[in-house]
Amino acid sequence: MNENVSEPTPKIGEISVAARPEHTQNKSMKRIFKFLLSNKFAIVFDILALTITLDQWTKIWAVQNLKSVAPLVYLDGYFQMLYAENPGAFLGMGGGWSSTVRYFVFGVFVVVGLIAMLWSILKNKISTAEIYAYSFILGGGIGNVIDRLTHENGHVIDFLFIDLKFSNYARTGVFNVADMAIVLGVLIILIPTFKAQKNTVVNASKE
Secondary structure (H helix, E strand, O other), X not given: OOOOXXXXXXXXXXXXXXXXXXHHHHHHHHHHHHHHOOHHHHHHHHHHHHHHHHHHHHHHHHHHHOOOOOOEEEHHHOEEEEEEEEOOOHHHOOOOOOHHHHHHHHHHHHHHHHHXXXXXXXXXXXXXXXXXXXXXXXXXXXXXXXXXXXXXXXXXXXXXXXXXXXXXXXXXXXXXXXXXXXHHHHHHHHHHHHHHHHHHXXXXXXX
């Protein structure tokens, strides 16, 4: 004979096991550990660690070995290493602003943007290529913003220069490893886009 056994009704003041704070906390911790062990987090963490470490180490090297010395010229001048302090942004933009304005625009505001970018990468579902791309951009941004917030006049240390010589436009500004990471991230995003657009044009011409 089967008897229906009902669970005892919790008395007033008692909390069921499922509703206990300890149970909820354990579930939250499991989610956190699962996320920390996820492939996305590993990619983002590794790229950030590599980019920021390499960028800051090379800048320290540049200060110690390139500051106040003549540029080091390689490959008949196509590639040079020379020390430069850039108080502005890309191509010196904003270099004439006061140090206070530069601190907030290139420092504080950029930090807020980088935090929002990191949150977006980790929260949203994006492709593996996009994870790599945005991680390189984020790592480069963090590398440069460290300079902004730690140097007295808010400058970024640059020390790399390429001059292809066949035109005044075939040369770069002086840049650093963080800039290289940002450009790499942008290329990872743009190249598939260009390929997709090219395929669309080719398919349209065949119709």
